[in-house]
Amino acid sequence: MSLANVNLSNIVIKQYRYKMKSFIGVFLALMVIQVFGILISMLGASSSGFSNGFFFINVTSYTANVVIAFTMIWAFTNAIIVTTKSYREDDFTFISNRLSYNLSNILFLITACVIGAITAFLSRGVIYILVFFVNDLETFLTVNQEVNMADYLIGVLATILIVLLAGAAGYVVGMLFQLNKLLIFILPVFVFGLDFIRTSNESTLQRIFEFYFTEQVFTIFVVKTIMTILLGFGLAALLTNRMEVRR
Amino acid sequence: MTPIVLPLLLMIIIIVGLVVFNNRTTKKPLTYQKSRWIFIGYILILIIGIAFAPLLPTTNAKQPNNSEFDDFYILSQSQYTELLDGGFTDIYQDNVDETWSFTYSRDSLFLDAVNFDGIVLIERTKDLQDKIEVNFIKDYAVMEVGAVMIDISEYQPDMTADLNTDVLLLQGPANEREVRLALTEPEFTISQFLDNKVGEGYSYSGSHFFYIRVPQELHVSYSDYLLVDFVKN
Numbered sequence: 146m147s148l149a150n151v152n153l154s155n156i157v158i159k160q161y162r163y164k165m166k167s168f169i170g171v172f173l174a175l176m177v178i179q180v181f182g183i184l185i186s187m188l189g190a191s192s193s194g195f196s197n198g199f200f201f202i203n204v205t206s207y208t209a210n211v212v213i214a215f216t217m218i219w220a221f222t223n224a225i226i227v228t229t230k231s232y233r234e235d236d237f238t239f240i241s242n243r244l245s246y247n248l249s250n251i252l253f254l255i256t257a258c259v260i261g262a263i264t265a266f267l268s269r270g271v272i273y274i275l276v277f278f279v280n281d282l283e284t285f286l287t288v289n290q291e292v293n294m295a296d297y298l299i300g301v302l303a304t305i306l307i308v309l310l311a312g313a314a315g316y317v318v319g320m321l322f323q324l325n326k327l328l329i330f331i332l333p334v335f336v337f338g339l340d341f342i343r344t345s346n347e348s349t350l351q352r353i354f355e356f357y358f359t360e361q362v363f364t365i366f367v368v369k370t371i372m373t374i375l376l377g378f379g380l381a382a383l384l385t386n387r388m389e390v391r392r
Numbered sequence: 393m394t395p396i397v398l399p400l401l402l403m404i405i406i407i408v409g410l411v412v413f414n415n416r417t418t419k420k421p422l423t424y425q426k427s428r429w430i431f432i433g434y435i436l437i438l439i440i441g442i443a444f445a446p447l448l449p450t451t452n453a454k455q456p457n458n459s460e461f462d463d464f465y466i467l468s469q470s471q472y473t474e475l476l477d478g479g480f481t482d483i484y485q486d487n488v489d490e491t492w493s494f495t496y497s498r499d500s501l502f503l504d505a506v507n508f509d510g511i512v513l514i515e516r517t518k519d520l521q522d523k524i525e526v527n528f529i530k531d532y533a534v535m536e537v538g539a540v541m542i543d544i545s546e547y548q549p550d551m552t553a554d555l556n557t558d559v560l561l562l563q564g565p566a567n568e569r570e571v572r573l574a575l576t577e578p579e580f581t582i583s584q585f586l587d588n589k590v591g592e593g594y595s596y597s598g599s600h601f602f603y604i605r606v607p608q609e610l611h612v613s614y615s616d617y618l619l620v621d622f623v624k625n
Binding site: 166167169170172173176179189190191192193195196197198199200201202203204205206207208209210213264266267268269270271272273274276277280281282283284285286287292296297299300301303304307358359360361362363366 | 424427428430431434435437438439440441442443444445448449450451452453509510533535536537540542544547548549564565568569570571572573574575576577578579580581582584585586587600
C-alpha cells in the first residue's frame with residue numbers, strides 16, 4: 146500500500162506532460178505533411194484562363210486549403226496511432242486508469258490539433274512568399290473582399306474546430322480498431338459504401354461533409370462541431386470501458 | 393462515384409505514409425531536444441512568413457460590383473445598335489482608350505489592319521474637315537476565379553493607328569500577350585462564413601473596336617478581312 150496521496154488531475158497532468166515529450170514524432174510528422182501541403186499549394190488552388198485573340202490571361206489562386214486538409218488527415222491518423230497498443234502501454238508507466246488514460250489522450254490530442262490548426266493557418270504566409278519568388282508573375286493580386294481581422298479570427302477558430310473534429314473522428318476509429326481488428330477492413334468499406342447510398346441527388350457521404358463544410362453561420366458551425374467532438378470523445382471513452390484490462 | 397472518393401483515396405495514401413513515418417521515427421528516434429528545436433524552427437519560419445507576406449508588392453484586384461456589372465452587361469447588348477444609330481458621343485465616350493487625330497485632305501482612304509481582325513465602325517460627319525479621328529474603344533473585361541470576379545480590362549493590350557499616305561493602318565500586338573496573375577484567396581475556413589458564392593468560371597471579354605470619324609465626303613475602302621460597319625446618320 147502506497148503512502149503517496151494521488152489524485153486524478155495530477156495523474157492526468159503527468160501523463161499529458163509525458164505524452165507531449167515522448168510523442169514529439171507526431172509534431173515532426175505534422176511538419177513533414179505541412180511542408181508537403183505547402184509545396185502542393187504552390188501549384189495553385191484553382192486556375193482560370195481567358196483569351197480573346199489579343200491577350201491570354203491566366204489567373205491562379207493560392208490558399209492554404211491543402212495544408213489545412215492535410216493537417217486534418219494528420220490529426221485523424223495521429224488520433225488512431227495514439228490508441229494503438231504500443232502507445233497505450235506507455236500509460237502504465239504511471240498509476241493509471243481508463244479515465245486518466247482517456248483524459249490525458251484527449252488533452253494531448255486537443256493540444257496537438259490546436260498547434261496543427263494554427264500552423265496550417267500560418268502556412269499561408271510562406272505559400273504566398275514562395276509563389277511570389279518562384280513563379281514568373283506579372284502581378285500578384287490580393288482580394289479585398291471585406292475580409293477583416295474578425296474574419297481571420299473566425300478562420301483560425303474554424304480551422305481549430307475542423308482539425309479537432311478530424312482528431313475526434315480518428316480517436317473513435319482508433320478505439321473501434323482496438324476493440325475489433327476486423328473493423329480495420331470493414332470501416333473503410335462502410336465509409337466508401339456511404340458514397341453509394343443516395344437519398345436524393347447527393348450521396349450520404351456528401352451530405353455528411355456538407356453538414357459541416359457548407360454551414361455559413363459560424364455559431365451553428367461551432368455548435369455542430371463541438372457537439373460532434375464531445376460525442377466522439379465520449380463514445381471513445383465508452384468503447385475503452387469495453388476493452389480488456391492489461392495483463 | 394462522386395468527386396469525394398478521389399480525395400478519400402489520397403487520404404488513405406497519406407495515412408499510410410504517416411504510419412510508415414511514425415514507425416521509422418519510433419525505431420530510430422531523434423533526440424527530444426533536437427526534435428523540439430526542429431519544430432520550433434519550423435514555427436518560426438511560418439511566423440516570419442506570415443509577418444512578411446503582407447509586405448510583398450501586391451495589387452488589389454479590381455472587383456466589379458455584381459449588380460453594376462449585370463446592368464452593364466445587359467446594356468452592352470443593346471449598345472452596338474445604338475452606336476450604329478449614331479449614339480457614340482452619348483454612350484462610349486467614357487470607354488475610349490486612345491484617340492489619334494490625323495490631318496487628311498485626300499478624297500479616299502484605305503483601311504488596313506495588322507494583327508487586328510475586330511470590328512471597325514465608321515462615322516461620316518460634317519464636324520470634321522480635312523481631319524480623321526480614330527478612337528480605340530475597350531470596356532469591361534472580367535473573369536471569375538474561384539469566388540472572385542476580377543476586372544481584367546487594364547491588361548488588354550494597347551492598339552495603334554498610323555496613317556501612311558492614304559492608308560490608315562490599325563495595328564494590334566504582334567503576338568498574343570500572355571498575362572500571368574496570382575490571386576490570394578481566403579481559406580475555406582474563412583470563405584465558408586463569408587457571403588461569397590463560388591463562381592462558375594464566367595468570363596466576358598468586353599467590347600473592343602475602332603471607331604473612326606471621317607469627313608462626310610471621304611470615300612472609304614477597306615481590306616476584306618476587316619468587319620466594317622457604317623454609322624447611320
